[in-house]
Amino acid sequence: MLKKMRRRFILAAMAAFGAVMLAVAAGINVTSYFQTAAMQDRQIENLLRYERMDHGRPERKFPPAEEMPGRGPEAEFTTRFFVVHCDFSGKVQKISRDHISSVDDGTARVYAEEILAMGREKGYHGEYRYLVSMEDTGITILFLNVSNDLHFMRSLLFISLCTGFISLAAVFALILILSGYAIRPYTRNIERQKRFITDAGHELKTPLASIATSADIAAMEHEGDEWIAHIQKQTVRLTRLVGDLVALSRLDEEVPFPEKAAFSLSDAAWETAEPFAALAKAKEKRYRQNIEEGLSFHGDRSAVQQMLSILLDNAVRYSDEKGEIRLDIYRRMGRNCIEVYNTCTLPETVDPDRLFDRFYRVDESRSYNTGGTGIGLSMAQAIAEAHGGRIEAKRSGGNAIRFKVIL
Numbered sequence: 001m002l003k004k005m006r007r008r009f010i011l012a013a014m015a016a017f018g019a020v021m022l023a024v025a026a027g028i029n030v031t032s033y034f035q036t037a038a039m040q041d042r043q044i045e046n047l048l049r050y051e052r053m054d055h056g057r058p059e060r061k062f063p064p065a066e067e068m069p070g071r072g073p074e075a076e077f078t079t080r081f082f083v084v085h086c087d088f089s090g091k092v093q094k095i096s097r098d099h100i101s102s103v104d105d106g107t108a109r110v111y112a113e114e115i116l117a118m119g120r121e122k123g124y125h126g127e128y129r130y131l132v133s134m135e136d137t138g139i140t141i142l143f144l145n146v147s148n149d150l151h152f153m154r155s156l157l158f159i160s161l162c163t164g165f166i167s168l169a170a171v172f173a174l175i176l177i178l179s180g181y182a183i184r185p186y187t188r189n190i191e192r193q194k195r196f197i198t199d200a201g202h203e204l205k206t207p208l209a210s211i212a213t214s215a216d217i218a219a220m221e222h223e224g225d226e227w228i229a230h231i232q233k234q235t236v237r238l239t240r241l242v243g244d245l246v247a248l249s250r251l252d253e254e255v256p257f258p259e260k261a262a263f264s265l266s267d268a269a270w271e272t273a274e275p276f277a278a279l280a281k282a283k284e285k286r287y288r289q290n291i292e293e294g295l296s297f298h299g300d301r302s303a304v305q306q307m308l309s310i311l312l313d314n315a316v317r318y319s320d321e322k323g324e325i326r327l328d329i330y331r332r333m334g335r336n337c338i339e340v341y342n343t344c345t346l347p348e349t350v351d352p353d354r355l356f357d358r359f360y361r362v363d364e365s366r367s368y369n370t371g372g373t374g375i376g377l378s379m380a381q382a383i384a385e386a387h388g389g390r391i392e393a394k395r396s397g398g399n400a401i402r403f404k405v406i407l
Contacts, residue, residue, distance in 0.1 A: 004385075005186070006179050013175045014168070021167055025160040032156055036149050040129045041122065043079070044144050048133055051083050051096070051142065080145035084112035087138045100145065112141050124150075194249045201246035208239050244375050260387075265295040265304070265336055269329050272305045276312040280325050283316065289327040297336055297407060299387045304407075307383040308338065310376045311403050315342035320399075335389075338405040346401055352393035356381045380405075 082103055085094040095108045103111075115130055116139070122131045127147040133140045212235045219228045269291050280287035297304065315325045323343035330337055346352070354360050359374040377393075380403075384391040389407040396402040 006183055009179050009183060010172075010175050013179075014172055017171050018168060021164045025164050029153070029157050029160055033153060036146075036153060037129070040144060040146055040149065041131065044081075044122075044129065044131045044142050047079075047081060047144070048083075048131065048140065048142050051140065052135070082108055082143050084108055084141045084143070085138060086112060086116065086141070090116045090139070093138060103143075108143075111143060115141055198246055198249050201242045201249075204242050205239075208235060208242065211235050212239070241375075244379065247379060260299045261301070262296055262298045263301040265297040265329070266291055266293050268301055268305050269295075269308060269327075269338075272308045273312060273327055276309075276316055280316050284322050285316070285319055286322070286324045287327075288325070290329070291327070292330045295329065295331055295336055299407070303383050304387070307380045307405065308340075310380040311338070311340040311405075314376060314403075315340050318342070318344050320344055324400075336407040338407070339402060341396060341400060341402045343400045345399060346395065352395060352401065355393050356391070 080100045080102070082100045083096040084092060085096075086092050090113070092109050092112055095105050097103060097105070097108065111125060111128070111130075115125060115132060120132070122129070124130075124146075125143070127145060127150060128143040129146045130141055130143045133142070212232070215228055215232045215235060219225070219232060222228055273289055273291070277287050277289065312325075312327065319325055319342040324341075325343075326339075326341040328337075328339040328341075356377050358378045381391050384405050384407065387407055389405060391403065391405045393401060393403050
């Protein structure tokens with residue numbers, strides 16, 4: 001349990017840190033993308049404005065540096081672009097390549113046709129940022145070479161990812177080291193609780209045995225005395241409770257079943273279910289079972305049988321009068337599944353998951369009368385988890401419950 005707690009602590013811390021790192025990296029890159037795209041669009045608009053001038057325009061044929069954000073005084077020598085003029089039908093009329101040499105007329109024509117076919121006003125096409133402008137005389141498409149900006153954004157993304165992974169690795173190493181210190185107080189409390197339960201259990205066994213012996217002797221001398229019978233009944237119940245508490249404490253150990261071995265799950269289930277089938281029929285309850293043949297499992301046979309006994313005992317105790325009990329054991333997707341179904345009255349306000357809480361009772365008076373201790377299902381859950389499995393409880397219709405163990 002402590003290992004599981006430590007794993008959950010590490011997982012939660014890493015998930016929180018990872019989410020923060022992802023949010024920061026995403027924020028930086030998304031902000032950079034939109035800022036860069038906005039700057040490129042302003043540059044394109046300024047270039048288009050100068051492109052619209054007729055051939056009698058001023059001697060300067062390129063926007064001044066202050067109108068080219070992010071380019072500086074060398075903008076005229078570092079900015080590469082070309083312009084394609086089309087009529088309203090999309091037919092290319094003119095191509096201006098005065099500020100670029102890496103694109104020929106054929107490539108420019110193909111680019112323009114592809115952009116018009118997409119029907120978008122602006123965006124990226126390869127290493128170019130483009131803008132489609134509707135003019136009085138036709139359609140003008142300006143392509144601005146932004147390869148340097150794209151390279152910067154890719155580098156920023158790569159650096160962000162590398163920084164994130166390195167930070168995650170570093171934080172994981174730190175959390176791995178510090179997690180032991182973080183859960184140490186809780187670990188000490190759990191160890192003290194387990195030691196207390198174990199010691200108290202051993203200390204109670206002797207007086208309980210003495211009380212039971214004295215009650216038996218008194219019963220022989222005063223046969224039929226209801227007070228002595230009540231003492232005997234409560235002594236048996238208390239002895240069982242102490243034994244269950246000690247067993248549950250042992251299940252919380254790091255390795256509760258050190259000697260696991262392969263065994264026939266089918267045979268173990270048949271052996272365990274047989275007395276409960278007879279008990280259910282004696283109480284006039286409908287009992288059915290379907291145990292698949294040839295099932296095997298690697299674990300502690302007696303513990304798995306104890307888990308199945310707890311579930312069947314729970315079904316027999318708390319099922320309705322003349323109710324139905326069903327046991328199904330099968331293999332699905334490489335896992336052994338154990339299902340115990342029984343009809344019962346479970347209030348809608350009761351969460352089925354709470355049934356696994358220690359000492360939780362749906363009906364205090366009924367649990368007392370049936371002799372339950374309130375920790376049986378907790379033990380079943382601990383046994384399932386100690387074997388790497390899980391157990392769940394779900395309502396089945398309005399008047400039944402189904403316990404399912406996956407091993």
